[in-house]
């Protein structure tokens with residue numbers, strides 16, 4: 001093995017510099033192909049038929065009238081779709097709705113697929129889907145929102161004697177917090193364009209994980225995974241709703257296989273509310289006990305969440321409760337209640353986001369009870385180590401987040417009495433909440449190639465959810481090879497590439513670092529070996545006397561400028577490219593970690609309340625994020641701003657309502673499912689502390705996809721309390737709550 005080449009002598013520092021999205025021009029010019037943009041000759045259109053009951057069985061499906069309609073090619077039901085297989089519980093890939101579509105005649109939620117119409121046009125298929133006649137035997141169903149756990153709660157973590165310590169505490173808080181079902185509302189709808197050539201499938205998909213999607217679809221279709229290729233060039237985001245496959249993709253693939261023509265299926269917005277996942281309802285009881293000086297002596301967090309029949313999804317609300325604050329006595333337990341709703345799934349910051357709404361609300365309530373400043377209360381209970389695991393934190397700067405945020409926000413001017421601050425005729429409320437999100441790596445493989453056209457290609461079977469993976473991959477490769485970002489070609493979004501990380505859990509960037517570094521170094525080694533063998537300029541120079549700097553192979557005893565550019569080296573060797581490969585293990589499933597790796601942050605919010613006209617506005621926010629080294633401050637700030645916007649929606653607007661007569665999600669469109677828009681968002685200040693966390697990778701990069709949402713809703717409801725004296729414990733805040 002030759003010595004480590006001098007790769008890491010970056011004079012350009014691409015990492016850490018504000019860099020505009022490399023895919024921006026393709027997106028704004030319409031050249032970027034999203035899944036529904038793929039068109040093929042002879043393409044057919046599929047539209048699912050959805051159950052109109054929430055529980056029961058199908059008595060009969062009559063497709064005759066629909067089949068006679070113009071353009072209809074085929075109507076599939078349970079009898080004609082062919083065989084689907086289940087995914088094994090371990091090893092087959094991840095899917096939340098494990099029951100293959102049409103597997104039985106039982107209806108478990110409103111909108112469950114019961115038939116599939118394939119026609120020449122989308123309009124014909126839609127019209128025919130409405131003519132399919134279904135009769136049902138209905139059964140009772142439950143979409144109620146009060147959750148009674150169906151089994152003894154499972155203890156997630158426990159230490160000391162939390163019950164006795166709570167009972168004996170001088171100051172106590174004991175409240176229940178509810179968060180409603182929320183539905184991922186990506187602008188890009190879920191879409192599948194399935195093609196089959198007689199043996200191999202190519203599936204153009206909207207997925208945050210092309211490799212997992214390939215594995216799952218191969219299992220369910222009953223073919224080797226080598227026979228399935230999944231392509232996702234661009235995503236109009238996903239928020240977790242596109243992490244794992246949903247049944248419509250399998251239906252499209254099965255239709256393409258049987259009809260031997262490409263089949264396109266684009267879900268309607270209504271369908272996404274019914275059968276493409278949601279964040280479940282949560283009901284969380286938090287008990288805090290403290291001394292009169294504000295030292296926590298007991299923390300109990302007991303939560304329940306709603307779950308669909310045949311789902312094993314768990315909303316891990318207590319994820320951060322065990323390590324967020326120092327306390328000798330603590331317990332966290334979980335339970336669920338089954339509801340006749342579609343299968344829930346991860347939604348941005350699953351578990352921790354609703355969990356921190358409850359915990360950070362309770363901490364604020366404790367501060368009020370103690371007559372103590374809520375920033376000071378948090379600082380007083382800062383732990384020295386992760387007390388849930390008795391291991392150190394890799395890098396925790398929550399105190400600095402709180403201090404910096406308070407300073408930037410002007411927190412010292414806050415007067416604690418409810419309704420005591422006024423400006424321009426409005427009552428001001430100032431609230432704060434802390435936040436955290438896990439930092440981990442997923443397995444990653446990367447290929448890096450020096451090309452004879454002077455470009456460097458970096459390729460991995462990951463994907464860009466829209467947040468900037470194309471750009472940060474280009475930055476990393478540019479940094480490691482000492483090239484301009486413009487010389488880097490990023491190829492992702494294809495399951496035939498070396499398997500890359502999922503775009504989930506805020507893990508993609510951190511996961512890619514070690515693999516990109518390893519691949520780039522190997523490519524440089526291979527380039528140097530090539531130079532020595534094939535380029536007369538370096539004849540007889542030992543490999544260890546050669547180095548690579550800013551695109552040139554050079555002799556270490558000569559300035560880099562006198563070396564040869566890599567494209568010249570490749571030309572001399574008559575090579576199109578040399579490649580290096582990198583591979584890194586994941587840390588996500590590592591239960592024996594010796595350090596606790598998480599991101600941290602603090603949000604400060606000002607609300608304005610005008611009781612005369614029942615108007616509540618968010619005036620401004622300050623967010624301080626301890627998210628490791630920031631690869632691209634520009635796209636990173638976008639992430640936090642987007643997350644704070646989503647947090648405003650979580651606090652004030654988002655809630656999926658189910659009709660208690662039919663079990664149907666009734667606000668299943670973007671007019672009635674209210675989200676925060678630009679008009680709802682105030683000036684947002686975002687500050688990154690930028691401490692590299694080198695336990696996770698050599699660049700010290702963590703991830704910032706989810707941390708920005710955690711805590712926002714609590715900061716807002718805490719501010720609402722400060723303005724109005726009303727403590728909202730059931731999200732979202734409704735104006736009538738405040739009157």
Ligand code: MOS
Nearest residue numbers: 240347348504505
């Ligand atoms: Mo995120 S919920 O891990 O896409």
